[in-house]
Amino acid sequence: xxxxxxxxxxxxxxxxxxxxxxxxxxxxxxxxxxxxxxxxxxxxxxxxxxxxxxxxxxxxxxxxxxxxxxxxxxxxxxxxxxxxxxxxxxxxxxxxxxxxxxxxxxxxxxxxxxxxxxxxxxxxxxxxxxxxxxxxxxxxxxxxxxxxxxxxxxxxxxxxxxxxxxxxxxxxxxxxxxxxxxxxxxxxxxxxxxxxxxxxxxxxxxxxxxxxxxxxxxxxxxxxxxxxxxxxxxxxxxxxxxxxxxxxxxxxxxxxxxxxxxxxxxxxxxxxxxxxxxxxxxxxxxxxxxxxxxxxxxxxxxxxxxxxxxxxxxxx
Ligand code: CP
Numbered sequence: 001x002x003x004x005x006x007x008x009x010x011x012x013x014x015x016x017x018x019x020x021x022x023x024x025x026x027x028x029x030x031x032x033x034x035x036x037x038x039x040x041x042x043x044x045x046x047x048x049x050x051x052x053x054x055x056x057x058x059x060x061x062x063x064x065x066x067x068x069x070x071x072x073x074x075x076x077x078x079x080x081x082x083x084x085x086x087x088x089x090x091x092x093x094x095x096x097x098x099x100x101x102x103x104x105x106x107x108x109x110x111x112x113x114x115x116x117x118x119x120x121x122x123x124x125x126x127x128x129x130x131x132x133x134x135x136x137x138x139x140x141x142x143x144x145x146x147x148x149x150x151x152x153x154x155x156x157x158x159x160x161x162x163x164x165x166x167x168x169x170x171x172x173x174x175x176x177x178x179x180x181x182x183x184x185x186x187x188x189x190x191x192x193x194x195x196x197x198x199x200x201x202x203x204x205x206x207x208x209x210x211x212x213x214x215x216x217x218x219x220x221x222x223x224x225x226x227x228x229x230x231x232x233x234x235x236x237x238x239x240x241x242x243x244x245x246x247x248x249x250x251x252x253x254x255x256x257x258x259x260x261x262x263x264x265x266x267x268x269x270x271x272x273x274x275x276x277x278x279x280x281x282x283x284x285x286x287x288x289x290x291x292x293x294x295x296x297x298x299x300x301x302x303x304x305x306x307x308x309x310x311x312x313x314x315x316x
Contacts, residue, residue, distance in 0.1 A: 013132035013313050016123050017142035018183035019209075026151070026187050033152050033301065033308040039076060040304035048078025049315045053110040055079050058125075059136065060086040060097060060116045061239075065274055065299055066136045066145065070113050073306035079314075082109070097121055098128045105129040111313045114138070117239075119176075132313035137176055146273055147180035148305040151188060153298045154230055157269045162189030162212070167224060169195040169254055170234035170281050173202050177273045178234060186213035193228075195221050196254055197247075221254055225263040231256065232271035233281045246280055256282045261289070269294045 010016060018026065039046035055074040059067050062085075071081045084104065086092065091100060101112055111132045114122045119139030126133035137143040151161065158164055166185055172178045172194050182192045186209035194205050194217045206215045218224060225231075233256045236246050251257065256270065261283075264270075270286060270293045278284050287293055 010123060010126040011130075011132060013316075014123075014126045015132070015134045015144060015309050015313060016126060017135060018144045018147050018180045018187070019142065021144075021187075026148075026184060029148055029305070029308045029312065030152055030155060032311070033148060033304040034155070036307045037152075037301070037304040040073065040307055041300060042076075046076045046078075046307070049311060050074065050110075051078035053079040053314055054108070055081050055111050055113060055310065055314075056104045056109040057081060057083045057113045057136075058097070058100060058104065058115070059083070060091060060100075060114075061137065063115055063136070065302060066115065066143075069299070069302040070134075070136065070145075070306050070310075072303050073310055076303070077307055077310060077315075079110070079310070098125055101125045101129050101133075105131050111310065134309055134313055139176065140174055140179070141176055142180045142183075143176040143273075144180050144184075145302065145305050145309055146177050147184035148309070149298055149302040150177075150181050150232065150271060150273070151184045152301040152305055153271065153294050154185075154269065156297070156301070157294060158229060160189075161185055164190045164229035165193060165224075165227060166190050166230045166232065167193045167195050167221075167228050168232045168234065169221060169256065171200045171236045172196055172205060172234070173200045174237035175234050179208065181232065182209045182215050183211075185209075186215060187211035189213045191216065193218060193224060195219070195224065221260065222263070225260055226265065228264060228268055230269045230271065231264065232273070234273070235275060235277050235281060246277075251280055255280060256286050258283050258285050261286045264292075268292060271295065271298060273298070 038044045113134045115136040119141040121138045122135035189212040192215045
């Protein structure tokens with residue numbers, strides 16, 4: 001039975017954002033994801049805790065990492081998966097996201113994973129269906145499973161995020177990744193330094209997150225490189241930018257070039273959520289550095305993180 005839309009409530013099994021997680025939930029999810037990593041990578045067999053369950057991936061924005069890793073995560077746990085995109089579905093005829101989700105719910109799925117360009121779109125769906133809803137990225141709002149995998153990749157590398165200085169560089173304004181990462185890292189005790197040109201850092205970004213850590217802002221990337229414990233570069237989100245393209249001097253001003261990488265402390269992990277615009281926000285040699293680039297490790301952690309979130313949604 002679908003939930004009465006007038007009730008407009010969400011469920012504790014929904015996973016809509018890092019900001020709305022109850023105290024301690026982030027740490028519990030990270031512990032679980034870390035324990036699931038060997039199963040996520042197929043090194044050991046996972047317990048099929050979701051056997052007989054069906055997970056629906058509704059992806060109304062394109063995706064490689066998130067969609068495929070949700071599918072692998074669900075299958076590792078024994079679930080069946082159905083995938084729906086905007087193209088090839090009745091969204092192309094004008095059906096809304098909520099109507100799409102309610103129809104998929106009516107087919108008896110056990111959880112709905114949603115990616116949408118609408119900020120708040122995942123919560124909107126959650127208010128209208130009676131199945132757990134997982135946010136796989138909603139507009140500029142949040143990308144909470146990305147933050148989970150980022151935090152896991154950092155924890156594996158740094159041991160703990162408490163007291164660590166983590167720069168997030170680039171298009172903060174349009175980035176749901178930056179918002180979720182800031183919430184997660186601050187909860188875990190890190191200092192997040194938002195770095196970029198003034199036009200790409202929203203006013204008040206230093207006040208968005210609550211926790212033992214904090215967020216600060218700088219426009220001077222070269223001034224902080226030697227004092228970081230980790231650095232994450234972001235893609236310019238052209239699909240969300242209000243006109244214009246990438247400034248021709250962006251790489252010179254804020255790109256993680258080989259020259260800048262040389263100013264980092266030895267062993268500083270380098271993150272990027274993907275997809276990468278090579279030669280813009282990060283140079284090839286930095287992105288592909290076998291010692292310190294953890295970009296593909298992030299992707300591996302994504303499968304484990306999504307297994308943990310699916311178990312929380314359906315099995316717990
Ligand atoms: N990081 C991320 O969300 O990548 P995709 O858009 O490929 O899912």
